[in-house]
């Protein structure tokens with residue numbers, strides 16, 4: 001029996017993880033569930049999975065959830081705050097940690113799990129983007145391992161040789177597939193008018209709001225290029241991005257002998273989640289079977305740099321000092337949030353990201369403290385840019401649309 005902590009249990013990945021675990025009660029027990037503010041959903045999850053611990057963002061919300069659980073005779077103890085996230089990630093009882101918090105807010109608990117030698121099931125790509133070297137060092141020190149949950153990286157892992165020492169010798173490059181998101185065919189000059197609802201309407205995947213907007217700008221793929229660089233030790237020029245609108249080929253590896261090895265499946269996160277939970281064995285995930293005759297065709301095309309200028313920022317950041325990726329991530333988190341709150345236009349996301357990356361002062365920012373400072377500083381700068389770009393900052397009160 002393996003014991004699991006799920007960080008971000010109320011989100012899209014968290015919910016899918018619980019759906020997979022529910023299929024295998026004889027193999028897994030839930031130790032802790034953590035959310036930020038969705039107390040109602042966490043309450044329902046606690047009643048169903050009866051974890052030892054639940055975590056919420058604020059002490060007040062935690063105390064209210066505790067009372068509701070006691071009234072239902074549920075034994076779960078409710079904790080609060082970022083320290084509690086680290087504690088439930090590193091607790092000695094835990095074997096597996098699903099890191100599915102959104103954004104850099106997930107970094108501290110990912111590091112805590114890594115230092116404690118857990119198997120880290122990493123959905124929170126921002127942890128690697130902000131502090132890739134430090135997370136890999138923590139894993140090496142803790143003696144645990146990391147299984148990527150991001151569908152492309154799960155696909156690459158499944159397509160690489162088991163023997164890591166062969167990766168550089170055998171592999172020519174890796175190809176991350178991208179759906180192109182909801183605006184793949186939309187004229188670039190109309191993108192400034194798109195709404196948050198349109199941007200979140202991903203053609204193939206059902207996901208949280210932040211990653212859905214990232215898919216629409218292709219900043220998701222930019223973050224995934226950086227994620228792949230750290231996970232697989234590939235140089236920027238060994239990482240290629242190819243648009244594949246059906247999201248059936250989840251990514252592929254080109255070998256020196258001309259072979260291409262890929263992983264295919266329905267666009268359903270329960271598959272990479274089940275792979276991570278059961279690795280190296282395989283188990284049922286609940287995802288539907290892939291019927292290629294029904295899919296009919298698989299298309300591929302080059303990403304259009306006019307429509308998706310954000311993709312190039314990943315390659316730029318990887319050629320800069322290490323903190324540049326943290327700057328790009330922080331700028332993007334602030335910009336996406338401002339877009340979702342209709343404070344800036346869709347196309348302003350890229351303006352903010354590109355401006356802040358261009359002015360990044362990140363030389364020597366390789367410690368956790370320096371990266372944290374850089375993150376705070378960049379968020380302040382990004383907020384200032386948001387204020388300038390928002391309708392009131394432009395000198396008018398007009399609605400964005």
Ligand SMILES: NC(=O)C1=CN([C@@H]2O[C@H](COP(=O)(O)OP(=O)(O)OC[C@H]3O[C@@H](n4cnc5c(N)ncnc54)[C@H](OP(=O)(O)O)[C@@H]3O)[C@@H](O)[C@H]2O)C=CC1
Pocket residue numbers: 007008009010011012013014034035036037038039057099100101102103105123124125126149150151205206207208209210211269
């Ligand atoms: N969704 C997907 O299919 C995929 C997601 N990923 C990655 O997985 C991560 C999660 O994505 P997704 O599930 O879509 O996101 P969601 O927005 O659906 O869920 C986010 C989860 O994180 C919690 N959370 C948010 N902020 C904090 C915080 N400050 N402290 C603690 N918990 C917090 C939320 O709690 P609450 O509900 O209370 O707000 C929620 O449980 C992201 O890094 C994303 O890039 C990667 C590949 C695919």
Ligand SMILES: CC(=O)[C@@H](O)[C@H](O)COP(=O)(O)O
Pocket residue numbers: 150151152177178179180181205211214215216218220221269
């Ligand atoms: C499911 C998953 O891994 C997402 O990151 C997905 O890849 C998003 O789709 P895009 O290819 O549109 O970014």
Ligand SMILES: [Mn+2]
Pocket residue numbers: 150151152224
């Ligand atoms: Mn992905």
